[in-house]
Amino acid sequence: MIAPVTVDDLVERIAARHYSLGVIGLGYVGLPLALTACEAGFAVVGFDVNPARVAEINAGTSFTTHVADARIASALAEGRFEATTNFDKLASVDAVIIAVPTPLTKTRDPDLSHVADAARQIARRLRPQHLVVLESTTWPGTTMEVVAPILDESGLRRGADYFLAYSPEREDPGNREFRTAVIPKVVGGDGAAAATLATALYQALVTKVVPVSSTTTAEAVKLTENIFRSVNIALVNELKLIYDKMGIDVWEVIEAAKTKPFGFMPFYPGPGLGGHCIPIDPFYLTWKAREFDFTTRFIELAGQINTAMPQHVVDRLAEALDRDQGRGLSGVAILVLGIAYKKNIDDLRESPSIRLIELLELRSSQVDFHDPHVPVVPPDRDHTRLGGRRSVELTPEALGRYNVVLIATDHDAVDYGMVVASSKLVIDTRNVCERLGLSAPHVIKA
Known part of the structure; x- marks a missing residue:
């Protein structure tokens, strides 16, 4: 036997x-x-x-x-x-x-x-x-x-x-x-x-x-990791909004705060959340919590703040355009730099760049994008509006044709010196220009 x-x-x-x-x-x-x-x-x-x-x-x-x-x-x-x-x-x-x-x-x-x-x-x-x-x-x-x-x-x-x-x-x-x-x-x-x-x-x-x-504990570990990131990113995004009104540079604040060797962990603001994990996963716990008659207030508030960030960027862009060029968004030529959800990858899942383009086009702007990692937007169910669009070549001549260049993703493969030198107006959501020593009057943080 x-x-x-x-x-x-x-x-x-x-x-x-x-x-x-x-x-x-x-x-x-x-x-x-x-x-x-x-x-x-x-x-x-x-x-x-x-x-x-x-x-x-x-x-x-x-x-x-x-x-x-x-x-x-x-x-x-x-x-x-x-x-x-x-x-x-x-x-x-x-x-x-x-x-x-x-x-x-x-x-x-x-x-x-x-x-x-x-x-x-x-x-x-x-x-x-x-x-x-x-x-x-x-x-x-x-x-x-x-x-x-x-x-x-x-x-x-x-x-x-x-x-x-x-x-x-x-x-x-x-x-x-x-x-x-x-x-x-x-x-x-x-x-x-x-x-x-x-x-x-x-x-x-x-x-x-x-x-x-248990399996349940392991499932909770993953959600906890992503909720932690979502809430902290929402916090710095909210700080960015209030500090901007107070004339304080949130990036400078974070750089100084992170010198504390204990009790502080740096998170950075941006134009919104992307990827599969942070924008989506926290809401799995929000949904499950209803079974226990519990409201996940921190998670839902963080989601509201992070989801609103693309609109804040568009508003900031519109203000800068009105101030510098005396015109609104209708008919304006805008180049979005970076369509992937974060730097140096080709992943478009939940990318805030997609939402930025949608919001700008709803205001009748003419929008193109450049991304060294995404030559064409795949025509799948998540990108029906933008499917098939191709990345434009990044040259001084091309940059000069746009009213505004919006840095949405700070890929390392982009020549930001050329971008700043050849653009009429730059809206920087990632603070990449200052990090590279490229600050200029026509570079606006958003």
């Missing part, structure tokens, strides 16, 4: 790399994770519903500058990686990690349809010894209240036949110092066996694993 496979047996297989992974969702989180697993010696199958992305990855091409083509090509050449739309291959892997989007609906309610779809795909192929880990950011309780019931429909016993865990993603696109493998991983399991197995897997992938008591 063959002895049953134990958790200790599975841990040994992980250590020996006789263990395979499936990653559902090959986006900004899933693709780096899949390649990190390949580089750690595991065979990985990446799943995505987008055939074009799958074909692109299998050809050795990355959809984002955050992941180098060479990493994909290396994993493919070593035979450790393949991308597919065929979810039947889930049955052949030992662990499945879900890394799919978790957006908000138009009414700011959580949209877990992608998570539920992924769970259903797994449930149809679930087998004994499978480990399933959710990484998508969501409200505390999602793993047990949404994913677990779907997987349990397979008839397999959770904690005995298969194992379930949660480990929040911590990707930071564009950050060269912190790649996936060196970012500590928080892990919460549904029971001791799941926690042991998931911890062993992530210990093989990253330099440090931080076990917590």
Whole structure:
């Protein structure tokens, strides 16, 4: 009689790399994770519903500058990686990690349809010894209240036949110092066996694993991280507004304040929030809090302040234009510098630049953009208004044709000296001109 496979047996297989992974969702989180697993010696199958992305990855091409083509090509050449739309291959892997989007609906309610779809795909192929880990950011309780019931429909016993865990993603696109493998991983399991197995897997992938008591705690960790950032960014954005009225430079204040070696952490104002995490994730807790008859006042106030920042920038631009050129926004030619949500990346998710362009065009301005990392805005559902628009070339002659240049994202690849020297009016939302010693009368902070 063959002895049953134990958790200790599975841990040994992980250590020996006789263990395979499936990653559902090959986006900004899933693709780096899949390649990190390949580089750690595991065979990985990446799943995505987008055939074009799958074909692109299998050809050795990355959809984002955050992941180098060479990493994909290396994993493919070593035979450790393949991308597919065929979810039947889930049955052949030992662990499945879900890394799919978790957006908000138009009414700011959580949209877990992608998570539920992924769970259903797994449930149809679930087998004994499978480990399933959710990484998508969501409200505390999602793993047990949404994913677990779907997987349990397979008839397999959770904690005995298969194992379930949660480990929040911590990707930071564009950050060269912190790649996936060196970012500590928080892990919460549904029971001791799941926690042991998931911890062993992530210990093989990253330099440090931080076990917590439950999947719900792990989910709360991720939300806490992003809420902390959202609230503090809102605070400095509000300080910027009031200090501006008082004739005080908030950037100078922050630079001086951060010299205190304790009790202060610098955050910086901007034209609004971007990316998937900070603008969206805090509202998952706001939504869940209603179940407990609790109002998340700090979170909602921070959201209101940060959401209002693009309008503040447009108002500041209009004031400067009226003062310097004696005209309103109608018919004015404006160049937006940077359409990605933060510097040195090509990620447009929730970018405040998109909102800035929309607001300016509603005021009948003629708006172009330049972004060294985004040659064209993809025509997807999030950018229906701007889809297909192309980045214009940045030259002194081109800059001279615009009434205003609006610095929305401070990419390092932009020649700001040329921008200041060749532009009639510059609205700087990132303080990049002063940081580079390019202050001038026609450069206005906003």
